[in-house]
Amino acid sequence: MTAELHTLTGAYAVDAVPEEEAAAFKRHLRGCPACGQEVRELREAAARLGAALATPPPPRLREATLTEVAHTRQWPPLVAVARRDGPVKTRIALWGAAAAAVGALVFGLVTTTTDPGTDPAQRQLASVNAVLTAPDASTAKSAERGNTTVVTSHGKGKIVVLAGDLPPLAPGKAYQVWLIGKSGVHSAGLLAPDGPHRTRPVLADLPGGIDRVGITAEPAGGSPAPTVPAVVMVDLV
Structure with a gap:
């Protein structure tokens, strides 16, 4: 298999790959357990993002949708496809489709708009989605307990930490995420609960020279620097 197939995990995870290429992938x-694991993790992340923002549809949504369908053309005219675009533009189109598909999962088809607007939670989830579906997104997973996945995009200058199944904390404690590298140790923020044994994604700027991500149990308000050994450590290189 070509190395290009390994780049399809994000698009395949949200069913945004053409049928022929999906069959090849x-x-x-x-024969590629690494890609299989990455697809499962990205699907889980997309489902969690969608569930986090799901809201009941407004009562008149069905009526408004059917009214709109009645006077909206469903398919564009069939035209010949120029072949000069080449694989680069094709890959861009695939990733655009992947971003749109994950966006649909995040905002559901249960809201009347996909515009994150001014809602901080919606803007945060849209930013997480942009990193997960970035063309240069790179995934790393913890080798020990915690089932933590880290996704980085140097193009976006962002990092997303998806932590799950961490040990329960004593009262007055919280998990804090640290970005570690040649430039020092930087706090990426606290892990907020998102149901039993789950936490919300942590999104942070990606400093230069970062090669590890650690998670420690700190006082509930967080610490300026780690005070105890890491519960989870993820190597990025």
Whole structure:
């Protein structure tokens, strides 16, 4: 299999790959446990993002949708596809489709708009989604307990930490995420609960020279620097 197939995990995870290429990638998954694991983690992340923002549809949504469908053309005219675009533009189109698909999961088809607007939670989830579906997104996973996944995008200058199944904390304690590298130790923020054994994604700026991500149990308000050994450590390189 070509190295290019390894870049399809994000698009495949949200069903944004053309049928022929999806079939080739599915065959690739049978012999590539790393890609299989990454697809499962990205699907879980997309589902968690969608659930986090799901809201009941307004009562008149169905009526308004059917009214709009009645006078909206469903398919564009069939035209010949120019072949000069080449693989680069094709890949850009695939990632654009992936971003749109994850966006649909995040905001559901249960809201009347996909515009994050001024809602801080919606803007945060949209920013997380942009990193998860970035063309240069790179995924690393913890080798020990915690089932923590870290996604970085140097193009976006951002990092997303998806932590799950961490040990329960004593009262007055919180998990804090640290970005570690040649430039020092930087706090990426606290992990907020998102149900039993789950936490919300942590989104932070990506400093230069970062090669590890650690999670420690700190006082509830957080610490300026780690005070105890890391519960989880993820190597990025």
